[in-house]
Amino acid sequence: MTSALLIIDVQQALCYGEWAAWQAQALIGRVNLLAQQARAARRPVIWVQHEEDEGPLVFDAPGWRLAQGLQTAPDDLYVRKRASDAFHQTALHEILQARGVTNLVICGMQSEYCIDSSCRRALALGYAVQLAADAHSTLDNPHLPAAQIIAHHNHTLSNLGSYGVRLQALAAQQIVFA
Numbered sequence: 001m002t003s004a005l006l007i008i009d010v011q012q013a014l015c016y017g018e019w020a021a022w023q024a025q026a027l028i029g030r031v032n033l034l035a036q037q038a039r040a041a042r043r044p045v046i047w048v049q050h051e052e053d054e055g056p057l058v059f060d061a062p063g064w065r066l067a068q069g070l071q072t073a074p075d076d077l078y079v080r081k082r083a084s085d086a087f088h089q090t091a092l093h094e095i096l097q098a099r100g101v102t103n104l105v106i107c108g109m110q111s112e113y114c115i116d117s118s119c120r121r122a123l124a125l126g127y128a129v130q131l132a133a134d135a136h137s138t139l140d141n142p143h144l145p146a147a148q149i150i151a152h153h154n155h156t157l158s159n160l161g162s163y164g165v166r167l168q169a170l171a172a173q174q175i176v177f178a
Contacts, residue, residue, distance in 0.1 A: 002099070005177070006092075007034075008109060008118055011065065012068060014110070019056065021138055028070055034107060043177045048108070083117075084116075086114065088121070104129050107135035108135075119167055123167060126163075130170055130175050132172045133172075135172045
């Protein structure tokens with residue numbers, strides 16, 4: 001099983017200021033840890049960045065850029081997306097197939113949108129998934145605080161069984177790159 005690290009939407013506008021996700025700075029530290037582990041195991045590190053036509057996530061605007069404090073490397077890969085699913089109308093699946101990837105470690109932003117959609121799509125495409133349970137986040141909504149949204153998605157996604165492959169929700173420190 002060959003792993004890759006998929007880091008979704010850990011962008012400046014989602015980590016600092018008005019739209020900052022819950023515990024974003026702690027998440028950045030865990031993302032850096034996962035990226036270091038992936039690179040040490042010589043596994044691909046793929047940064048996915050969401051973009052929109054207006055607002056803080058316009059391509060190349062300050063809010064669109066990777067969040068301050070993230071540690072990138074020259075061999076890292078980058079994918080731009082316009083939907084919550086990181087695979088939708090992007091080259092992500094082809095990039096993974098070209099590298100023989102069968103297992104994805106996923107972390108990033110927003111738990112109930114891009115993390116949920118990308119995890120489900122990865123499973124539907126046959127990838128086993130390890131969701132970094134403490135390295136994805138979101139904002140409070142009118143119905144639930146962010147911590148409950150995160151816990152709900154860790155539980156729900158790890159109990160999906162109809163895809164053949166499974167998702168494990170593990171703390172970042174428990175993840176080992178194969």
